[in-house]
Amino acid sequence: MDFFTAQDHARRKTGRLVVLMVLAVLALIAVTTLAITIALHLMGEQSATQTNLSAQGMWSALSIELVTGVAIAVLAVVVLGGLFKRSQLRRGGRVVAEALGGREINLNTRDADERRILNVVEEMAIASGTPVPSVYVLEEESINAFAAGYQTNDAVIGITRGTIRNLTRDELQGVVAHEFSHILHGDMRLNMRLISILHGILIIGLLGGTLLRSMRFRRVGGGKRDNSGAVVLALGAALMLIGYAGTFFGNLIKSAVSRQREYLADASAVQFTRNPKGIGNALVKIGSHSQGSHLQATQAAEFSHLFFGQGVRQGFSQMMATHPPLKDRIKRVMPDWNGRFEVSVNGNQNWPSQQAENDATEPEGNGERSEAEPRFGSGTATGTGAMAAVLTGASAQTAINTMGQPDQRHLNQARATLDALPERIKIAAHEPHAARALIYSLLLSQDKTMRQHQLKALHQVALPDVYRALMDYGPEMLRLDVQLRLPLIELALPALRSLSVEQAQHFRLCMERLIEADGQVSLFEWTLYQLLLSNIGQQGSGPANLKLNDLQRECQLLLTVLATAGQDDPVEISAALNAAESELPFSLRATVDISDMRALSLAVERLRRLKPLHKPALLQAMARCIEHSGRILPAEAELFRAMADILDCPMPPLLSDEA
Structure with a gap:
């Protein structure tokens, strides 16, 4: 299943789940x-010597007003x-990770x-073209992990201490x-929505439990003819049972969806790594581990469908797993597994640890450089050797097809990209002050x-520590190879997301000062600003319900x-637009004003609100536009991938012909 079909499938499955949950709510209304009705009938019979639970008596207590009132209340x-x-x-x-007792890993740990x-x-x-998510560690000895969030810019990866201690790097x-x-x-967003929906149904059960606990402070049966306490007790028990019954069926739906998606995610992991034994041996180790994949966190059951392995002990039936x-x-x-869960003799000693040791080294000193103009050199670009590549139309097509x-x-x-980035710059990207300085340097x-x-x-508004870091890293950043700029931004995102609301607003102000300093906004400046805004600005784009034909003007721009x-060259520009037009269901106008960057932002x-199955045509048109000459320049490739990211389309790196 390709990326866009999977996204559309997840969106449609969300709709079906809502329908199923509505049916569950209707059943709850009927039972409630x-x-x-039974409780009211019993209270109405308090003065009678015998309680009448006949169908006729029950029917007489039922009314349209009662049904309407109960429906509204439920x-x-x-x-x-x-x-x-x-x-x-x-x-x-982050909320899920913290609720499970997770701690965000320090990026320079x-x-x-x-x-x-x-x-x-x-x-x-x-490798997948997504923003680098924050990583949380759960201090549990079991082997488990999870991904949580609504979209790529608020996603986190959670992993237990037992996982990183007991698994090899391949695993x-x-x-x-x-x-x-x-x-x-799209499974992650679907899972988050399930949490909210199930919680709404569970509330009824919680109210019933509260009602039952309140009976501890009330004397039941004040007299022979007073059975109101018993009625309230029965009502509380009924509400609790109703609520948990609704949750039971909700969990059945959740479990069925989760099981199917786990198989698909396992298959995707094999395709990603081309190493079936990586994920396979990780699953074998879960079976051989004394704790398995079970978590001790009190809220593990609520988030059970998010985990890599069965996070809570399953009940009486596999149906609830x-x-x-x-x-x-x-x-x-x-397929050739022998069926035995065998514990590795080497335990947790079989990882390659060189890389971890290298990444944990002390960063070079920031140096108390003067706040005046740094010595910006014009030497060779940093990281050019490993990244030099010829990109053609096949590169863009491969990237789209493997989204x-x-x-x-x-x-x-x-890996080659991370190796090509200077070690000092990589370390700086993990620290909030230095990460802001790196972004500022990209705008210079x-x-x-x-x-x-x-x-x-910038000196008038920037924080002193950040400005000093800019003076330190600026010369090296100006020589950075153009193909390394986008990966560096992705690497810095976790540190930038850790900024407080006030710090993020100040960071945005400083970027705007740098962009506006020359009186005009370049395309790179606009792209960088929009990219960061979409990943750390927590802005929504609305429902994905628009078709390509509804957005002709925006596509044109x-x-x-x-x-x-x-x-x-106007002739070359026209040729690029003609190539793009061949992928669209409408014609493109000859000219359009592109000087208004605000209009481009709105477009x-x-x-971003395009339906998933309408996005491939736009991406194909974008690819045709940049490769019409038969060759894609590094700056064009960077812009293409950045635009795809802004449109919520995670684009893998463009591969050279040699790759």
């Missing part, structure tokens, strides 16, 4: 109405409960285990690739006079910007 409780839970989860995956998992996550993110790659599949294919049987999963990825399904080639490219002009003007404007980015916001 029956319970209240709907209000379910909806408000769901909205309350949704508001709790509005910060995305010296712990070898934590350094290893950060390296794996960074490689996977760059960690398999587990992390499995979780990235959930992120890329959120994951397929462990042996079935292993057999699917390793959501990256493979070993993209993982190798990600190559022209010395203009750069001095920008630095003067975006494609014209791409066409003019690679050449100035992109509208384009």
Whole structure:
């Protein structure tokens, strides 16, 4: 299943789940109405010597007003409960990780285990074209992991201490690739919505439990003819049972959906890493581990469908299990498995640890350089050797075709990219102050006079520590190879997301000062600003319900910007637009004003609302636009991938012909 089909499938499945949950709520309304009718009938019979529970007596207590009142009350409780839970989860995956007792891993940690998992996550993110997610560690000895969040810019990866201690690097790659599949294919958002919906239904049961506990302070049976306490007790018990019955059926739906998606994520992990034994052996180790994949966190049951393995002990039936049987999963990825859960003799001593040790080294001193103009050199670009490549139209087509399904080639490219980045710059990208300085340096002009003007404007508003870091890293950053800029931004995102609301607003102000310093906004400046805004600005784009034909003007503007980015010749620009037009169901106008960057921002916001199955045509048109000459320049490739990211389309790295 390709990326866009998977996204559309997840969106449609969300709709079907809502229908099923509505049916569950209607059943709750019916049962609750029956319970209240019985209670009212019993209270009406308090003065009678015998209680009459005949059908005729029950029917007489039923009324339209009662049914309407119960329906409104149940709907209000379910909806408000769901909205309350949704508001709790509005910060995305961080809320889930913290609720499970997770701790965010310091990006410059010296712990070898934590350094290893950060390296794996960074490689996977760059290989798949997604922003690098924050990583949380759960201090549990079991082997488990999860991905949580609504979209890629608020996603987190959670992993237990037992996982990073007991698995080899290849096995960690398999587990992390499995979780990235959930992120890329829309499972993560679907799972978050399920949490809110199920919580709304559970509220009824919680109210019943509260009502029962209140009876401890009330004397039941004040007299022979007073059975109101017993009635309230019965009503509370009925409500609790009704609520938990609704949750039971809700969990059945959740479990069925989760089991199917786990098989798909296992298969995607194998395709990503090209190593079935990676994820297969990780599953075998779960079976041989004393703790298995079970978590001790009190809220593990609520989030059970998010985990890599069965997070809570299943009940009386496999029907309630959120994951397929462990042996079935292993057999699917390793058909030649002997069926035995054997503990590795080497335990946790069989990882390669060199990389972790290298990444945990002390960063070079920041140096107390003067706040005046740094010595910006014009030497060779940093990292050019490993990244030099010829990109053609085939490169763009491969990237589009492998969206959501990256493979070993993209993982190798990600490793080469991380190796090409200077070590000092990589370490700086993990620290909030230095990460802001790196972004500021990307916005500095190559022209010395203009750069001095920008630095003067920034010095008036920037934090002193950040400005000093800019003076330190600026010269090296100006020589950075153009193909390394986008991966560096992705690498810095976790540190930038850790900024407080006030710090993020100040960061945005400083970027705007740098961009406005020369009186005009370049395409790169606009792209960088929009990219960061979409990943750390927590802005929504609305529902994805628009068709390509509804956005002809927006497509025209975006494609014209791409066409003019690679050449100035009007004939070449026209040829690029003609190539793009061949992929669209409508014609493109000859000219359009592209000087208004605000109009471009509004156009992109509208384009983000395209239906999943309408996005491939736009991406194909973008690809045709930049490769019409038969060759893609590095700057065009960077712009193409950045635009795809802004449009919520995670684009893997473009591979050279040699790759």
